[in-house]
Amino acid sequence: MEMASDFTSLVLKIFKKCAGRSGCEVCREHMEEDCLFFPEMYRLHDLAEETGTPPDEKTMASLVDLCTLCGLCPCQDIRMLVLKAKAARAEEKKPPLSARLLSDARQAGQWGAGFSAVINPMNRLNPVSALAKKALDIHPQRSLPVFPKKHFFAWARKRGLSAPVKHAEKDTPRVAYFAGCSAGYLFPDVAKAAVGLLEQNGVQVFVPSQDCCSMPLIMEGTQKTAEKRIQANMETLGACIQEGYAIVCSCPTCGYFFKKLLKETAYYSDAFQQRADAGGNRMQVPVGSGNEKFTFVPMGIYKTFLKDNGYFSGIDPLQRIDLSMNVQDLGEYLLARHKAGPLSISLKAPDRALAYFAPCHQREQNIGHPYVELIQSLPGADIIPVGGEMHCCGMGGHLGFKTGFHKHSLAIGGPLFKRLTAASGRTLVTDCLSCRMQLQQVFSQQVFHPLELLSTSGSKT
Numbered sequence: 001m002e003m004a005s006d007f008t009s010l011v012l013k014i015f016k017k018c019a020g021r022s023g024c025e026v027c028r029e030h031m032e033e034d035c036l037f038f039p040e041m042y043r044l045h046d047l048a049e050e051t052g053t054p055p056d057e058k059t060m061a062s063l064v065d066l067c068t069l070c071g072l073c074p075c076q077d078i079r080m081l082v083l084k085a086k087a088a089r090a091e092e093k094k095p096p097l098s099a100r101l102l103s104d105a106r107q108a109g110q111w112g113a114g115f116s117a118v119i120n121p122m123n124r125l126n127p128v129s130a131l132a133k134k135a136l137d138i139h140p141q142r143s144l145p146v147f148p149k150k151h152f153f154a155w156a157r158k159r160g161l162s163a164p165v166k167h168a169e170k171d172t173p174r175v176a177y178f179a180g181c182s183a184g185y186l187f188p189d190v191a192k193a194a195v196g197l198l199e200q201n202g203v204q205v206f207v208p209s210q211d212c213c214s215m216p217l218i219m220e221g222t223q224k225t226a227e228k229r230i231q232a233n234m235e236t237l238g239a240c241i242q243e244g245y246a247i248v249c250s251c252p253t254c255g256y257f258f259k260k261l262l263k264e265t266a267y268y269s270d271a272f273q274q275r276a277d278a279g280g281n282r283m284q285v286p287v288g289s290g291n292e293k294f295t296f297v298p299m300g301i302y303k304t305f306l307k308d309n310g311y312f313s314g315i316d317p318l319q320r321i322d323l324s325m326n327v328q329d330l331g332e333y334l335l336a337r338h339k340a341g342p343l344s345i346s347l348k349a350p351d352r353a354l355a356y357f358a359p360c361h362q363r364e365q366n367i368g369h370p371y372v373e374l375i376q377s378l379p380g381a382d383i384i385p386v387g388g389e390m391h392c393c394g395m396g397g398h399l400g401f402k403t404g405f406h407k408h409s410l411a412i413g414g415p416l417f418k419r420l421t422a423a424s425g426r427t428l429v430t431d432c433l434s435c436r437m438q439l440q441q442v443f444s445q446q447v448f449h450p451l452e453l454l455s456t457s458g459s460k461t
């Protein structure tokens with residue numbers, strides 16, 4: 001009998017957990033509209049049951065490609081299995097060069113910004129842009145990004161922000177700002193707005209050296225490269241924590257990655273259990289997905305299946321936990337400061353009615369809608385949240401650019417687009433720059449990051 005590959009075994013494990021006879025089927029009814037992975041997984045599973053033959057590897061690969069890691073499904077371990085399956089598939093069959101280039105956000109951003117004077121004019125020429133899209137396997141209807149003349153990190157270096165804050169006065173707040181690749185290389189005005197707001201409200205800003213958070217890489221299954229970059233970020237950010245900086249992210253995906261995904265299963269590690277010193281024959285384990293509350297369970301029973309054997313278990317579990325506890329979303333950070341004593345901020349163009357979409361990875365951080373609260377506290381503000389708990393724009397970072405995923409991307413976003421159409425007439429606002437690219441394409445209108453709409457009081461812009 002032919003042995004199942006690692007990839008096949010992992011997909012069959014997902015089938016068994018979510019659709020097998022003794023498995024759970026909670027998502028059969030709930031994930032019909034919001035995710036393409038579950039309906040397809042159930043269809044393939046049922047077909048396999050009927051015919052007695054599991055799907056072939058290619059069909060299974062198309063299935064895992066449907067997961068954008070939006071985080072909306074109820075079980076983290078299923079998402080981790082999908083990630084492991086993507087990695088196993090990439091080990092067995094190397095992703096095409098186009099996918100590797102697109103998912104390497106840092107490298108693509110550095111090249112794009114470095115050669116923007118050549119790339120941008122060439123991309124405006126239809127035949128050249130069509131050729132570039134073909135070479136990179138980008139769908140013809142997607143617009144190619146316009147690269148800035150200077151990326152944010154070069155700007156920050158010139159401003160002296162890439163050196164640690166010297167002589168910080170006691171009680172002066174300090175942040176290490178993790179801008180992420182999209183704000184760093186594609187939308188530097190968002191990152192500059194973040195720095196401006198923080199500095200003009202008395203917060204000292206350090207922009208440490210940083211690599212891609214690695215979400216696009218793990219979505220393509222390139223686990224080893226991702227791990228190297230994660231390790232590099234963890235060392236830098238760990239040193240920032242030691243120095244007393246608060247770590248802030250303006251990108252919800254980076255924030256979700258550091259706060260939620262990376263620490264997955266880390267609490268089950270021996271290192272954490274030793275540090276927790278639960279005593280006796282007990283384990284201290286988190287309750288629910290928030291992981292802020294803990295309970296004790298008998299070690300004998302639970303130790304056999306509560307293990308730090310997830311996707312990121314090759315990385316020190318205590319470092320993963322410590323980093324996750326010290327990262328904040330920038331909106332969350334600003335709102336907390338605003339509540340402690342009003343920030344000096346005002347709303348640009350307060351006459352404009354705004355509609356805010358909270359991106360999936362922002363919602364998964366369970367921090368409410370800090371930017372909406374912040375904006376609503378300002379005179380003349382008219383902002384409404386649009387989109388429900390399960391709505392996703394469907395872009396999935398670089399995935400939405402890919403020829404084969406484009407139609408899926410629009411299908412996933414369909415229910416959200418209907419809600420946003422009902423709010424037409426309002427300016428669209430979202431803090432995810434990937435959502436921004438999707439919504440700009442679908443609605444042919446400019447979409448803003450909330451930071452771009454906030455200016456310091458007295459600022460003329």
Ligand code: SF4
Nearest residue numbers: 018024026027075078
């Ligand atoms: S993801 Fe979780 S809740 Fe949904 S079907 Fe699978 S095991 Fe059940």
Ligand code: SF4
Nearest residue numbers: 035067068070071073
């Ligand atoms: S992470 Fe999102 S796309 Fe992936 S299975 Fe869960 S709900 Fe579906």
